Structure formats: structure tokens, C-alpha cells
Amino acid sequence: MSVMTRIFTVAAVVFFLSSVEGAQDSGIDAAVRKAAPEIILLRHQIHENPELGNREFKTAALVADHLRKLGFDDVRTNVAHTGVVGILKGGRPGGVVAIRADMDALPVTEDTGYAFASKVRAEYLGQDVGVMHACGHDIHTAVQLGVASVLASMRAEIPGTVKFIFQPAEEGPPPGEEGGAEMMVKEGVMDNPRPSAVFGLHTFAQMELGTLGYTPGPALAAVDHFKVRIIGKQSHGASPHLGVDPVVMASQAVLALQTIRSRNLPPLAPSVVTVGIVRGGTRFNIIPDEVWLEGTVRSYDPDIRDAVERRMGEILAGVTTAGGGSHELVYDRGTPATVNDLALTDRMAPTLAKVVGKDHVKVIEPTMGGEDFAYFANEVPGFFFRLGMVKPGTESGDHHTPTFRADDASIPIGMKAMVNLVLDYLGTR
Secondary structure, three states: OHHHHHHHHHHHHHHHHHHOOOOOHHHHHHHHHHHHHHHHHHHHHHOOOOOOOOHHHHHHHHHHHHHHHOOOEEEEEEEEOOOEEEEEEEEEEEEHHHHHHHOOOEOOOOOOOOOOOOOOOEOOOOOEEEOOOOOOOOHHHHHHHHHHHHHHHHHHOOOEEEEEEEEEOEEEEEEEEOOOOHHHHOOOOOOOOOOOOEEEEEEEEEEEEOOOOOOOOEEEEEEEEEEEEOOOEEEEEEEEHOOEHHHHHHHHHHHHHHHHHHHOOOOOOOEEEEEEEEEEOOOOEEEEEEEEEEEEEOOOHEEEHHHHHHHHHHHHHHHHHHOOOOOEEEEEEEEEEEEHHHHHHHHHHHHHHHHHOHEEEOOOEEEEEOOOOOHHHHHOOOOEEEEEEEEOOOOOOOOOOOOOOOOOHHHHHHHHHHHHHHHHHHHHH
């Protein structure tokens, strides 16, 4: 990406930021505008050099270097493998608040047309894959680096302490490894000092620039992962009576599992049962000896999780017994539901309106997507909000797709929102 292109891009972002409706200009606004050009270039660097979960070595080094240059009181690295934690103590006494950004990318080959598009490839589950920031974590990291720059420039005025958590492996650690928010909490990231609240944000591919959104209460679903082995007996495709067909049993199981949602759970209880992988067989005229199913369950209620797991076992036992085969089920309970603390949400939502204007703040319906910010929000009250990222007149692919395009201009808006949240919280607690 040429120097002139970078200068033009940054200038366009600053112009857009000045046109966003919100509060009157303040010292925060000026500090955001001053820091934004450097932070946008850091975003380009992060985006162009994405790293998968638990392998965010370059990103973590960039983050730690930035915090140290700002004079942070403490910068801890190698937290939960590649996480970084920075402590910024204000010049006035007060409480402690934490903010979190995730740093990992996805095994997706980029097709955005960006001058700073990723060309990185890596090994994932034994395959050579493209790597891309296809969920906006480069924006999240850049925003938090920008918040660090702004708050460090005004630390004498801060009534308290801000803990910056840069988290690896939000999309999940590699198989066989621990990682992400759960591991950070296990390692004590919420202690010494312990915050009384935690804030986080996420880009939103269905929301335009200049808009912020939030969900009171339950916001993102619990994420479970199941693996099923349907066991039959191999035979020639011309002699099915001499074998036990796991393909037929797997087909029946996929359909029967949908009755959990439609016939076993309360109609108004949010839940999803999805089979995402069906794998089996080696040749068109051979009935295989086994078929694998793999998928996800999304829910908000722990009792719903219990009911789904129980019914999956019952259905699979019934289908395979009737077919003359057997099964093995592994049901892993993953990230819990992300629930915005209602009292904290009521207190902080007006800050979002102050930043972009009340007409540009949206109350968003809960989603069945997951987010391991939940582990932090289960420790202390949490507030997780959405950042509009699509420039008017342009389009973005959905999250986790090759054409996901989060505009640079979302960065200073996210910075402004998070800085105001932190200062309003510390000043009014």
C-alpha cells in the first residue's frame, strides 16, 4: 500500500468522523482525531498480518510495544499463551474498570480488494488455508490501542485505573489446547487489580458507520459443540442386507435431531440445533462402516442445554438401535451466554447516545452467535455493544466470509465510544 494511498485513506476517515452526528466537540474528540491516523495504520498492519488463535505472536508484540511506548504502569505478556494485559493508573483516586479486545483471525481466504488485504497462509487442522480478519478483530484491537493512546494522553484527569485486556483465541483455541477468555480468567486476569465492570465491543456487518447498538440482558448465545460417530457394518453397495448402513442411520438422525427444537423445547425459548458436517464413505459402491456428524447447539438457558444434550442421546440411541448399529456422542459445552448486566446497561446506554446522537443508537435483538466475552462478564458486570462498520453506499460480506469489509472510519468512532464509557463509568460510580 503506497504512502499516498495511506494518507488519502486516513484523510477520508478524519473527514467522515467530523461529519458524524453526536455531542459537541470536546477534549476527547480532539484526542481521538489526533490519535486516529496512527491507529488506522496499525489496523492496516494487523489486518495484513493476521494470526490464528493462540498464535498471535506478532499482534501481541505490536500491542505490548504500543502500551509500553505510552508509559503504561504495567504490561504483562504471554497471558493465556499470547494475551497482553496493560494497566493504566489515572492521576486521581477511583475505581477499576476493564476493557477487552480480541486479536485472533480466521482460516478464511480474503477477497475484499483492500490494498492491505491479507495474503497470509497457515496450517489449520492439517490443511493449508488462507488467514483473514474476517470478523473484525483487527478493528477491535485497533480501537483498544486507540483508547490506550487517548487515555494515556489524559491520565492525570482519570479518576481510577483502567485494565486493558487483549485476548487471544476468541474464535476458539486449536484442538487439544486451552485458550481464549476462559483461560485468561483461570490465570487470574480479572484480579490484581479486580475491576468492578468490564466493557467490550464488536463490529456488526449489518450496521452502518456512525451507528452503535446494544442488547439489554441476554445478548449472545451459549455455544456447544457435538460430535457423533454412527457405527454400522461395511458391505458392498449391491448387498445392503449383508451390512448395517450408517449412511441411512445418519440421515435419519439429522432429521430427527430437528425435532428437539420443534417438539421438545418451549416454543419461545431461543435455541438452535445445527448439523454442520456429515462425513463418511470412500467409494460409490461401498456402504461404509461409520459416518461422522458434527454440529453446534445455541441456547440461552442452562436447562435448555441440559434438555438438548439428553434428547440427542436418546434420539441417537433410538435411531441406531432401530437400524442395527450403535453410536458415540461427545457433547462439549462451550462458551456460556453473554448477558449484559441490566443495571450497568441502563447506566451506560446514555453514553452511547452522547457519542453518536440518540437517533444513531439501536437496541438490537439477541443473536444466536456466541462470544467468549461471557467469561469476563460472568466475573463482574459487563456491557458489550456493537459498532457500525459499513460505509454508506458500500457493502460487506457477513462475518466469517471472504468479503467481510470493516471500514477504517469505524475505528475513531469506537475509540470515542469506549473512552467515554470508561470515563463516565469511573466518574459516576
